[in-house]
Amino acid sequence: MALPNGDRRGNAVSVTHALVLASGNAGKLREFGQLLKSLGLSVRPQAEFGVDDVEETGLTFVENALLKAREASRVSGLPALADDSGLEVDALQGQPGIYSARYAGEPKSDARNNAKLLEALADVPREERSARYWCVLVYLRHADDPVPIIVQRSWEGEILEQPRGEGGFGYDPLFWLPEQGRSVAELAAEEKNRLSHRGRALEALVATLDEERQR
Numbered sequence: 001m002a003l004p005n006g007d008r009r010g011n012a013v014s015v016t017h018a019l020v021l022a023s024g025n026a027g028k029l030r031e032f033g034q035l036l037k038s039l040g041l042s043v044r045p046q047a048e049f050g051v052d053d054v055e056e057t058g059l060t061f062v063e064n065a066l067l068k069a070r071e072a073s074r075v076s077g078l079p080a081l082a083d084d085s086g087l088e089v090d091a092l093q094g095q096p097g098i099y100s101a102r103y104a105g106e107p108k109s110d111a112r113n114n115a116k117l118l119e120a121l122a123d124v125p126r127e128e129r130s131a132r133y134w135c136v137l138v139y140l141r142h143a144d145d146p147v148p149i150i151v152q153r154s155w156e157g158e159i160l161e162q163p164r165g166e167g168g169f170g171y172d173p174l175f176w177l178p179e180q181g182r183s184v185a186e187l188a189a190e191e192k193n194r195l196s197h198r199g200r201a202l203e204a205l206v207a208t209l210d211e212e213r214q215r
């Protein structure tokens with residue numbers, strides 16, 4: 001792993017690099033912690049710097065991720081990584097989409113969101129329950145960075161008729177992976193990170209940062 005403040009041969013970059021993670025979601029922070037640790041990088045959640053959640057007023061994942069990253073970088077004075085993500089359900093014309101976290105209203109609740117999703121799909125047969133997770137990552141070198149690095153990845157699945165499994169967070173107990181024959185909440189943490197929208201987006205982002213550093 002290497003980042004922009006490393007030397008040209010890639011030495012000891014991860015030890016000195018400081019990065020703020022622009023998220024207050026415990027599930028995301030856990031996954032980023034695992035993923036970045038395996039790259040020899042430790043990151044600090046925005047709460048350590050007293051960054052509050054921003055209002056997610058954008059109409060796209062990209063806009064919301066930018067808002068989050070910019071605020072975290074501004075307050076912390078560090079490069080920032082933000083994740084805006086959500087679930088797109090075909091039978092619901094793409095809902096809950098960018099509103100996934102607040103689908104069942106405020107305060108945000110995974111349990112109420114999952115219950116609302118099951119209810120919305122109550123009359124939808126199995127073969128019409130296709131869905132995908134989206135993850136958009138935004139990396140800002142500083143708060144006014146005019147050239148953010150933006151990566152987006154999706155993960156295809158189907159919405160179950162009842163929850164399965166205890167792992168993950170959010171909609172994971174309802175997100176079925178036909179190829180795995182398991183829900184995301186039934187995957188080991190490492191498996192989820194290897195396959196997920198977030199894990200693959202982060203892999204691509206890190207590759208981009210590495211390329212940039214070697215130029």
Ligand SMILES: O=c1nc[nH]c2c1ncn2[C@H]1C[C@H](O)[C@@H](COP(=O)(O)OP(=O)(O)OP(=O)(O)O)O1
Pocket residue numbers: 022023024025028053056068083084085086087100101102113133168169170171172196198
């Ligand atoms: O791997 C995932 N497994 C399950 N659910 C997931 C996943 N990835 C996103 N999701 C759902 C959770 C939440 O309902 C929404 C993200 O909303 P999003 O605004 O990006 O995050 P958030 O408000 O929880 O935390 P924050 O904005 O501080 O990063 O999508």
Ligand SMILES: [Mg+2]
Pocket residue numbers: 056101
């Ligand atoms: Mg949010």
